[in-house]
Amino acid sequence: MLSGNNIAIIGTGTMGRGLAERLSQSYNLFLYDHHYDKALSLEQKGFGKACPDLKTAIDNADIVILAIKPQSLKEAAPLIGSLLTEQTLISLLAGTTINTLKTYFPNTRIIRMMPNLAITKGEGLVGLTPDSKLSENEIMQLLSLSDPLGKVFWLSEEKINAFTALGGSGPAFVLVMIESMVEAGIAMGFNAKDSEQIVKQMVKGSLCLLENSDKHPGEIKWQISSPAGTTIAGLLALEDLNVRSGIINVFLACFERTNELSSD
Numbered sequence: 001m002l003s004g005n006n007i008a009i010i011g012t013g014t015m016g017r018g019l020a021e022r023l024s025q026s027y028n029l030f031l032y033d034h035h036y037d038k039a040l041s042l043e044q045k046g047f048g049k050a051c052p053d054l055k056t057a058i059d060n061a062d063i064v065i066l067a068i069k070p071q072s073l074k075e076a077a078p079l080i081g082s083l084l085t086e087q088t089l090i091s092l093l094a095g096t097t098i099n100t101l102k103t104y105f106p107n108t109r110i111i112r113m114m115p116n117l118a119i120t121k122g123e124g125l126v127g128l129t130p131d132s133k134l135s136e137n138e139i140m141q142l143l144s145l146s147d148p149l150g151k152v153f154w155l156s157e158e159k160i161n162a163f164t165a166l167g168g169s170g171p172a173f174v175l176v177m178i179e180s181m182v183e184a185g186i187a188m189g190f191n192a193k194d195s196e197q198i199v200k201q202m203v204k205g206s207l208c209l210l211e212n213s214d215k216h217p218g219e220i221k222w223q224i225s226s227p228a229g230t231t232i233a234g235l236l237a238l239e240d241l242n243v244r245s246g247i248i249n250v251f252l253a254c255f256e257r258t259n260e261l262s263s264d
């Protein structure tokens with residue numbers, strides 16, 4: 001059911017556009033947005049065919065990717081449901097459960113996909129939760145679809161809200177931390193451009209250290225911390241300010257909101 005090279009993307013906002021850019025080299029894309037100009041501007045850049053109506057997009061597709069906001073589902077679902085025949089539906093909707101999707105699309109094969117914005121650069125995360133067991137062939141199809149997007153994680157549905165917080169929303173929190181570090185550089189006398197360059201390379205290097213060793217992050221942190229040196233002074237302030245607890249609570253607030261969306 002997942003076979004075929006024709007994909008409809010419904011909703012060509014941030015994620016729909018990102019998917020179109022990454023998938024257009026390998027698939028025939030049919031793009032639909034209720035703001036037609038958004039789909040058209042993607043067609044003009046060579047990222048697929050803009051469809052003037054939903055029927056054209058879905059009729060042409062083997063797979064339909066739903067990339068509208070969860071809050072738009074109620075309004076959009078009846079028409080989409082009336083047009084689906086044999087297609088598989090891939091839903092990006094944060095928090096929207098398979099059970100909820102099944103109430104709108106009872107006879108449709110459904111896969112929940114939770115990406116993050118870094119898929120637009122091929123360095124994203126892609127969480128996948130199918131509505132039932134997939135065949136070897138279907139797994140291969142989904143892997144080849146996800147391959148241009150980033151690293152795939154197969155998830156049971158009970159884990160997808162946590163994955164949404166950690167992997168889906170996570171880049172926003174990392175970017176706030178980076179922004180704050182750049183501002184620390186400005187506070188210490190660097191201009192913004194220099195500070196940003198220093199911070200970006202420092203963050204990249206930190207990840208590289210972690211990825212190229214089997215050490216725990218805390219052990220690497222100790223390698224950086226000289227006795228009575230500069231790093232331990234900063235680490236003490238970090239603990240006094242409850243930064244770790246703050247970060248954990250940021251993710252838990254995000255998780256809680258995802259759970260709320262699941263119960264809407």
Ligand SMILES: NC(=O)C1=CN([C@@H]2O[C@H](COP(=O)(O)OP(=O)(O)OC[C@H]3O[C@@H](n4cnc5c(N)ncnc54)[C@H](O)[C@@H]3O)[C@@H](O)[C@H]2O)C=CC1
Nearest residue numbers: 011012013014015033034067068069070072076092093094
């Ligand atoms: N932005 C992100 O980083 C991530 C978003 N998601 C999920 O992806 C989905 C899309 O999010 P974004 O792209 O950020 O939203 P967006 O607001 O940028 O894009 C949604 C698009 O859907 C269109 N749309 C709304 N109702 C429609 C309808 N009935 N028919 C056709 N088009 C319609 C809008 O015009 C808009 O272009 C959401 O469900 C979100 O939970 C998942 C992971 C990451």
Ligand SMILES: O=C(O)[C@@H]1CCC=N1
Nearest residue numbers: 094164165168169170
């Ligand atoms: O903020 C949101 O609801 C979406 C889901 C994950 C990232 N953005």
